[in-house]
Each structure stands twice: as C-alpha cells, then as structure tokens.
Amino acid sequence: MKKFMTLFLTIGILIFPMGIGSLQKARAAEPIKIGTLLDLTGPMAFLGPLLKSGIVKALEEVNYTVAGRKIELIAEDTANDMNVSLEKTKKLVELDKVHIILGPLMGDAQMAIAPYLADKKVLASTFYSGTGELHTKFKNWLNYPTTLVGMTIPLGYYAAELGYKEIITLGGDYEGGRGFIQGIKLGxxxxxxxxxxxIWTPVGTTDFGPYLxxxxxxxxxxxxxxxxxxQVxxxxxxxxxxxxxxxxxxILTGQLVDPILAELGDIAVGLQGQAVYVASRKDPLNEKWVAEMTKQFGHPPGDFESNSYAITKAVLAGLKATNGDDSFxxxxxAVLKVKINTPQGPLAFSQEGVAIVNGYIVEVxxxxxxxxxxIVKTYEKVVDPTMKKK
Structure with missing residues (x-):
C-alpha cells in the first residue's frame, strides 16, 4: 500500500505541472473577448459609430493583441432600449463568454443591466458617466470620465466664480439628466x-417655449x-x-460638433459651459491622436471617441498588468491601479472604480x-464630493 501511494504521488507530481502548463497554453490560445453595447439604431444612433471608432482605434494600436492573447471585439446594438440592452448583455455573457463589457451609453440602460453583470462578475464601464449607485451598490463598474455629479460640478463652481448668486437649472428629465443637474447644483x-x-423637460423636447x-x-x-x-x-x-x-x-464639445456649430452660427459665439474633452487642447499626445483620428475616420474626434478610446486604453493597461488574465x-x-495619459489628459481611478480626470470650461x-x-479654465483631477462621504 505504501509503495502504491508513493507511486501515485510521484505520478501526480509529474503530471500536475504538465496540466498547469497545458491550461496556460490553452488560455493563451483563446482570444480575450470584449463586448460593447452601442446605440446603432434608435434616437441615439448617430453616437454608436463614434463610440465604436474610439474603441477600434485603441485596439488597432496594439494590433488587437495584449500579453500574447488576441482580442476579439463583439459589438451589439441596444437601440437605446433598456430591455434590448439586457437581452444583448445576456447574449454577450452567456453565448459569447465575454468578461468585459463597455457601455451602454444611457444611464437607464446601465441600471437595467447592472444587477445581472454584478452577479456574473463581469467588468463593465460607462462611456459618458453613470450614477454613483453603479459603484456603491454593484462594485464592478468603471465610471468614466467620472460620476454624473463629478462631471458637471466644475460648472457649478465656475458659475459662482463668475459672481452669480442665484441660478436656474433646466435639465432632461431622466436619470442621467438629473445627475448632471445635481452636479451643477452641488457645485x-x-x-x-x-x-x-x-425645470425638467422630457427627453426629445421639440418646443422649449413653455419652459422658457x-x-x-x-x-x-x-x-x-x-x-x-x-440643445440647438x-x-x-x-x-x-x-x-x-x-x-x-x-457637454458642449460633445454635442456642439462642427456641423451643429455651423447651424447655430453666431448664436453660439460667447456660449460658455462644461466639457470633458477639447480637441484643440495643446498637448503633443492629443494633437497626434486628433490628426490620426481625422485621417482615419474623416472628421476630428470629439468627446465620444475620446471617452471610448481612453477607457479601452485603461482596460488594455489592466490586461497587460495581469499578463492577459481577464477574470474579474x-x-x-489591476485596472484600478492604472495611471496613464490620454488625449483627454491624465487618467487614474479611485478605489471604487471612478475615473479621476480633468474638467474643462470652454467658450465658443x-x-x-x-x-x-x-479652454477658459481647467479643474484638475475632479472628484465627486459625494463619494468622500461613502
């Protein structure tokens, strides 16, 4: 019996390293699958291709490879619908076996899929901010470029710095809109x-006369x-x-792109407001990126391309640090430790997964x-003050 056990252990010791090596090789042979939820149809369909171009640019820069593993991007259309978003999310996780999902854009859709993704331990990211509940309750979301409150709080600061004592707010009546307005109010x-x-207005308002x-x-x-x-x-x-x-x-630079500015004409001149990304910002990395994006996609990039590019670069940096291990x-x-420079500016993350970036005030x-x-003013490394209380 003793001889048998000795033989068994010896064989096990010889086989076990071989098994581990085989598993590592098998994993390396499998691609890292990144899912993205985009509005390619519906009322926000014009934004889907912009977000996708930022992701594609970041992946092309690494030749769709990180730590020796190929990367496969799987894009799904949410049609700006919460139910469709959840359906496509389940498809990405259960059928495509993704461990990383970028998007969706709208806050209502994010909240619709958040419980499911938390249960499945899938790393998710916003494209254009999200409610604080994503990281205080679910704790698997990267909130880029910051929370809804964090993104607009510099505008509240700036209004006070202009000497204003009393202001009125007008906002779109949905979760994202209320978060953005809360940031202005708090600041x-x-x-x-x-x-x-x-004042709250329905999404898709065609006549602002009654509200004005x-x-x-x-x-x-x-x-x-x-x-x-x-906005027009x-x-x-x-x-x-x-x-x-x-x-x-x-979000002036995100919405008032060149064709929209041309449509507004001189009405827009002198308009000031908050911006996440400014293509004209003087910075070698940004200037190079703008030139490359313009050449590749036929128009200068804006907020949406910059946001999706930056968050993809952060995920790639995390994957490099884990040697290609995409398990949550x-x-x-690993991603929470990432500190990189992007076209938007320096990027880091809080321990909750909230991005820490610069906020800009711009003027047309x-x-x-x-x-x-x-750029009129830069607020460096903006932090949502409500996060400090959690």
Whole structure:
C-alpha cells in the first residue's frame, strides 16, 4: 500500500505541472473577448459609430493583441432600449463568454443591466458617466470620465466664480439628466450660491417655449439636454424669445460638433459651459491622436471617441498588468491601479472604480469664419464630493 501511494504521488507530481502548463497554453490560445453595447439604431444612433471608432482605434494600436492573447471585439446594438440592452448583455455573457463589457451609453440602460453583470462578475464601464449607485451598490463598474455629479460640478463652481448668486437649472428629465443637474447644483451651493428654480423637460423636447416662459428672475440659466437637436432648439428659442439671461451649458464639445456649430452660427459665439474633452487642447499626445483620428475616420474626434478610446486604453493597461488574465478577480484590481495619459489628459481611478480626470470650461469663439472651442479654465483631477462621504 505504501509503495502504491508513493507511486501515485510521484505520478501526480509529474503530471500536475504538465496540466498547469497545458491550461496556460490553452488560455493563451483563446482570444480575450470584449463586448460593447452601442446605440446603432434608435434616437441615439448617430453616437454608436463614434463610440465604436474610439474603441477600434485603441485596439488597432496594439494590433488587437495584449500579453500574447488576441482580442476579439463583439459589438451589439441596444437601440437605446433598456430591455434590448439586457437581452444583448445576456447574449454577450452567456453565448459569447465575454468578461468585459463597455457601455451602454444611457444611464437607464446601465441600471437595467447592472444587477445581472454584478452577479456574473463581469467588468463593465460607462462611456459618458453613470450614477454613483453603479459603484456603491454593484462594485464592478468603471465610471468614466467620472460620476454624473463629478462631471458637471466644475460648472457649478465656475458659475459662482463668475459672481452669480442665484441660478436656474433646466435639465432632461431622466436619470442621467438629473445627475448632471445635481452636479451643477452641488457645485454652485458649495460656493455659496442658491438655485432658485429647477425645470425638467422630457427627453426629445421639440418646443422649449413653455419652459422658457416659466423662467424666474435670476443671474444665470445652467442647462443640460441629452441630444444636440435639443440643445440647438433651446439656444435658438432663447434668442427668438429675446431672453437675455446668461446661459451656461454642459457637454458642449460633445454635442456642439462642427456641423451643429455651423447651424447655430453666431448664436453660439460667447456660449460658455462644461466639457470633458477639447480637441484643440495643446498637448503633443492629443494633437497626434486628433490628426490620426481625422485621417482615419474623416472628421476630428470629439468627446465620444475620446471617452471610448481612453477607457479601452485603461482596460488594455489592466490586461497587460495581469499578463492577459481577464477574470474579474484579477483584472478589476489591476485596472484600478492604472495611471496613464490620454488625449483627454491624465487618467487614474479611485478605489471604487471612478475615473479621476480633468474638467474643462470652454467658450465658443469665431475666427476667420470658423467656430471653435477655447479652454477658459481647467479643474484638475475632479472628484465627486459625494463619494468622500461613502
């Protein structure tokens, strides 16, 4: 019996390393599958291709390979629908066996899939901010470029720094819109200001006249609307109604792209507001990236391309640190330690997975018949103050 046990252990010792080696080789032979949930149809369909181009650019830079493993990108259309988002998420996880999902864009869809992804231990990321609940409750989301509150809180600070004492907010009435407006309110009140009126508009509003007629007397109107057509209508109707109250906008560079600025014309000149990414920012890395993106995709990049590119680069850096291990328990802590420079600026993460980036205040200017954004102020390494209390 003793001889038999000795023989058994000897064989086991010889076989076990071979088994481990075989498993490692098998894993290396399998591609890392990255899923992405994009709006390719529906009311936000114009944004899907922009987000995808940023992801593709980041993957092309590493030849779709990290730590010796090939990368396969699997894109699914959510059609801006919560139910479709959950259906496509389950397909990516259960059929395609992805461990990483980038997107979706809209906050309602993020919350619809969050419980499922947390249960399956899939690393997920926002494209354009998300509610704080993603990381306080589910704890498997990278929140880029920061929380909803963190993204717009610099605008509240800036409004107070302009000397405004009382402001009105106008926002799209959905989860993301309420989060963006909360950031403005918190920032303004932190500097001693007072929000005297809050107006909420349905997503897809075609006539802002009834809401503009409700405005009380104040120093400024700070707003967020979820789509470029709405921002165009709001700004044009403000002029048509002869409303003189100063306005401060949000995600200006993301929504007011060159064709939209051209449509607005001189109405936009002098408009100030918050921005995540500024293509004209003087920085060698950014200038090189803008030139390459413009050549490859036929137009200068904006917020959406920059956001999806930066978060993909962060995930790639995490995969490199884990030597290609995309399991959640290995990849999640590795990504949280990532510190890189991106076209947007420096990028790091909090221990909860919230990105820490610079926030910008920009102004629309005109030179030689061309409209452009100029950086007025930079708020470095913005942190959502509500996170400090958690």
């Amino acid at each position: 303004f009140e932190a500097k001693g200001g007072k929000v005297i009126q809050q 007629s409700m405005l009380k007397k104040a120093d400024c109107l700070a707003y967020f609307v979820p789509a470029p057509p709405e 209508r709001l700004l044009k109707q403000r002029k048509e109604f002869g409303i003189k109250i100063p306005v401060l906008g949000t 328990n290995k990849l999640w802590p 200017k005109k030179k030689e018949g061309k409209y452009y954004f100029d």
